[in-house]
Amino acid sequence: MAQDLVDGLLIKARSHLPPPSEPLGKLSKRDRKGVAVIKLKNPPVNSLSLEVLTEFVISLEKLENDKTFRGVIVTSDCPGIFSAGLDLTEMCGKSQAHYAEFWRAVQELWLRLYLSNLVLIAAINGVSPAGGCLISLTCDYRVLADNPKYNIGLNETLLGVVAPSWFKDTLVNTVGHRTAERALQLGLLFPPAEALRVGMVDQVVPEDQVHSTALSVMAQWLAVPDHARQLTKSLMRKPTADRLVKQRDADIQYFLQFVSRDSIQKSLRMYLDKLRQKKG
Ligand SMILES: CC/C=C\C/C=C\CCCC/C=C/C(=O)SCCNC(=O)CCNC(=O)[C@H](O)C(C)(C)COP(=O)(O)OP(=O)(O)OC[C@H]1O[C@@H](n2cnc3c(N)ncnc32)[C@H](O)[C@@H]1OP(=O)(O)O
Secondary structure, three states: OHHHHEEEEEEEOHHHOOOOOOOOOEEOOOOOOOEEEEEEEOOOOOOEOHHHHHHHHHHHHHHHHOOOOOEEEEEEOOOEEOOOOEOHHHHOOOOHHHHHHHHHHHHHHHHHHHOOOOEEEEEEOEEEEOHHHHHHHHOOEEEEEOOOOOOEEOOHHHHOOOOOHHHHHHHHHHHOHHHHHHHHHHOOOEOHHHHHHHOOOOEEEOHHHHHHHHHHHHHHHHOOOHHHHHHHHHHHHHHHHHHHHOOHHHHHHHHHHHHHOHHHHHHHHHHHHHHHHOOO
């Protein structure tokens, strides 16, 4: 049975955890076949708060260091939402020190995911804007559920902000320069068929087959000897990652300057207000 391959690892935000005695991320070692599942669980929309980013990095590090694991399926535990992207409240009305800590955590997660030695398969079972899309783009393969609501893309310009150069590089490396340029400038969120057409995802399948498809794809990738696949991945990705590694502090300073501007704070606040007013 395909399910027998899978082990469970749940990332939760601390505020949603039951007793404090429980560990934040649960890493069960029952699995024998070396595939873990990271399920993002930060209701209501799986926004990537500082806490979730940090926990994600810790969980990945544990898996990287545990040689029984060779692959990870990244998916969501929030119905209909893969991830709403970076937590906008972390970028609004906070101190410079907080922005710096938050941005370093975003960088760290991207670097860990993008250069991971593990095979990473994104099982995208919900809408996936901006930072949510970025997480999937760092994976080796993307399976998207065929639901017209499940848009995916880097929509930063629609918030009045700019996708940083390494977000842009990740997209260019996936869909090519022209598609990325158009998608980034217009802040396009692609419905499944379009996402498949432009190469933003590798497969679109019925919603109830996302997980089993991710497992089948994983088996195919794990059939390749690890050392050869890992070196090849590094050859393809390290030059892009190195561009950020060489200027992480400058990138943080740039973020601080940008996000602290009154005009950017105003844009982010207006966007958040619009989201909140949607209900009422
Ligand atoms: C070197 C660098 C230089 C310069 C860079 C400078 C700037 C930095 C840019 C950084 C790049 C940014 C990346 C991002 O990821 S920004 C986030 C983008 N995300 C989005 O646009 C998605 C917004 N959300 C939605 O569209 C919807 O919420 C969604 C996901 C479709 C779900 O819809 P629905 O189920 O109807 O749920 P609600 O909209 O009602 O939302 C419920 C609840 O969640 C709050 N919320 C939603 N998204 C976020 C978020 N990203 N962060 C924080 N909070 C979010 C929403 O406000 C509601 O809150 P409430 O209090 O009303 O319950």
